[in-house]
Amino acid sequence: MAHRDFRRKTSEVKVGGITIGGDAPIRLQSMTNTSTLDTEASVAQCVAIANAGADIVRLTAQGVAQAQNMGEICRRLREIGVDIPLVADIHFNPAAAFEAATRVEKVRINPGNFVDPGRTFKKLSYTDEEYAEELKKISDKLVPFLKVCRENGTAIRLGVNHGSLSDRIMSRYGDTPAGMVESAMEFLRVCRNEGFNDVVISIKASNVVVMTQTVRLLVEAMDAEDMHYPLHLGVTEAGDAEDGRVKSAVGIGSLLADGIGDTIRVSLSEAPENEIPVARKLVEHINRIASDEIERSEAPKIPDGITRPVPVAAGVDFDVAVGLPDGYELVESHRANAISDIRRQFAERYDTGNYKPTVIKISYPADYDADRVTVAASVDFGSLLLDGFGDGIWIEAPGVSAEKLHSLEMSILQATRRRISKTEYIACPGCGRTLFDLPSVLQTIKAGTSHLKGLKIGVMGCIVNGPGEMADADYGYVGAASGCVSLYKGKECMVKNIPADEALPRLIELIKENGDWVDE
Numbered sequence: 120m121a122h123r124d125f126r127r128k129t130s131e132v133k134v135g136g137i138t139i140g141g142d143a144p145i146r147l148q149s150m151t152n153t154s155t156l157d158t159e160a161s162v163a164q165c166v167a168i169a170n171a172g173a174d175i176v177r178l179t180a181q182g183v184a185q186a187q188n189m190g191e192i193c194r195r196l197r198e199i200g201v202d203i204p205l206v207a208d209i210h211f212n213p214a215a216a217f218e219a220a221t222r223v224e225k226v227r228i229n230p231g232n233f234v235d236p237g238r239t240f241k242k243l244s245y246t247d248e249e250y251a252e253e254l255k256k257i258s259d260k261l262v263p264f265l266k267v268c269r270e271n272g273t274a275i276r277l278g279v280n281h282g283s284l285s286d287r288i289m290s291r292y293g294d295t296p297a298g299m300v301e302s303a304m305e306f307l308r309v310c311r312n313e314g315f316n317d318v319v320i321s322i323k324a325s326n327v328v329v330m331t332q333t334v335r336l337l338v339e340a341m342d343a344e345d346m347h348y349p350l351h352l353g354v355t356e357a358g359d360a361e362d363g364r365v366k367s368a369v370g371i372g373s374l375l376a377d378g379i380g381d382t383i384r385v386s387l388s389e390a391p392e393n394e395i396p397v398a399r400k401l402v403e404h405i406n407r408i409a410s411d412e413i414e415r416s417e418a419p420k421i422p423d424g425i426t427r428p429v430p431v432a433a434g435v436d437f438d439v440a441v442g443l444p445d446g447y448e449l450v451e452s453h454r455a456n457a458i459s460d461i462r463r464q465f466a467e468r469y470d471t472g473n474y475k476p477t478v479i480k481i482s483y484p485a486d487y488d489a490d491r492v493t494v495a496a497s498v499d500f501g502s503l504l505l506d507g508f509g510d511g512i513w514i515e516a517p518g519v520s521a522e523k524l525h526s527l528e529m530s531i532l533q534a535t536r537r538r539i540s541k542t543e544y545i546a547c548p549g550c551g552r553t554l555f556d557l558p559s560v561l562q563t564i565k566a567g568t569s570h571l572k573g574l575k576i577g578v579m580g581c582i583v584n585g586p587g588e589m590a591d592a593d594y595g596y597v598g599a600a601s602g603c604v605s606l607y608k609g610k611e612c613m614v615k616n617i618p619a620d621e622a623l624p625r626l627i628e629l630i631k632e633n634g635d636w637v638d639e
């Protein structure tokens with residue numbers, strides 16, 4: 120398939136002065152973490168995000184007052200010549216969505232909590248009649264909202280998140296990819312029945328494997344019902360630094376490399392404007408791939424009786440000057456479109472079922488710096504490893520230190536869940552609801568727990584979305600109120616509302632009490 124056809128065809132959605140979908144470029148977006156009631160701070164952050172190169176900026180509107188103040192933020196931005204479209208982020212509060220729809224260019228609602236009050240677990244089974252009645256409730260609430268959006272030329276995003284599905288969906292599907300897809304489809308069907316087409320759709324998860332599988336399932340479900348809404352891609356709670364960049368680039372990039380995705384948000388637990396250069400590099404890498412021939416093929420079938428080894432990493436498990444570990448083969452590429460090149464070589468080499476453990480080596484030009492290699496290698500190896508290619512990873516990049524390359528290899532293997540070698544942090548990016556200084560708290564928690572290999576620790580800024588969205592975290596550190604934190608073991612709150620300065624030692628105690636602590 121030639122590159123010109125490679126992007127999935129979608130409808131166009133106008134958001135203020137820009138278009139998402141159709142033939143429009145992939146749009147970059149970020150989100151403020153200021154209080155939406157603080158006009159000065161929010162305007163300043165929107166400007167910083169716009170200056171970094173974002174096409175769209177989102178602000179949280181947890182209540183009607185915040186939604187109303189978005190009108191003032193919008194007015195102030197236009198006054199100083201900043202025309203970036205604004206998106207209101209709504210959870211649990213349809214009244215705020217109605218207010219925002221008259222003031223900003225786009226409103227994000229969460230199908231998991233727009234009609235339903237959020238998961239109560241009170242009703243865990245529904246008869247078919249009860250289920251149909253629940254679906255009617257969606258229509259009753261969504262149709263008037265779509266009417267206001269239509270009258271004001273406002274687009275919407277239906278943003279489904281792993282961990283915030285309604286009781287209705289949970290009762291039939293559980294917190295599964297199928298449940299997330301159905302949660303989106305229920306709302307999309309109402310939009311289509313109403314002839315409302317200014318819809319962008321997203322399904323996010325912090326687990327990259329779940330996120331990519333679910334988005335692919337959504338695309339299949341939409342295609343089956345002849346729907347072509349543009350897709351917003353993101354990995355939630357990706358964390359910060361290398362881990363955050365790698366998880367986002369693996370998840371978003373492997374979908375973009377398959378032609379899926381029209382707008383992206385790289386979520387980092389850092390200053391929001393830091394997200395844009397990463398997003399830009401990601402799109403640049405995809406454009407470079409797409410300038411070449413795009414080929415797709417399935418990973419080779421592993422013959423019965425062969426157990427695949429845990430993937431090895433160059434420089435960590437074997438010395439590149441000496442050669443591959445015994446019994447391993449090498450497949451390598453230095454092409455811009457290494458993904459297709461490697462897939463083709465696998466298809467040629469293993470078409471007879473004679474599979475051998477294989478290290479994938481991809482070489483990047485000497486002028487690629489560490490940031491560029493981080494994104495490019497995450498996309499290339501991420502796409503291949505998620506699809507089951509390869510038993511080892513070897514990144515060659517003369518412009519980057521060996522130490523950085525080894526760390527990157529391990530982060531890519533971890534993000535694709537092919538090899539777990541460190542603590543996994545499921546940390547939200549923060550928004551106007553955040554109750555503590557996320558970047559610094561995350562650093563402190565990392566300093567105390569980063570030796571706990573394989574443990575998943577959620578660090579979430581608020582109690583509203585935090586506990587649900589920290590997904591499969593083993594432990595959670597969640598902002599409960601100003602200066603107060605609650606601690607979780609799985610989904611259960613174990614320690615409620617303790618002062619923030621006692622929270623890390625108490626978290627460590629909780630991990631010890633449950634036998635998950637090891638000394639460094």
Ligand code: SF4
Pocket residue numbers: 547548549550551552553554579580581582583584585588
């Ligand atoms: S979990 Fe984090 S990003 Fe999500 S709403 Fe709460 S503070 Fe905002």
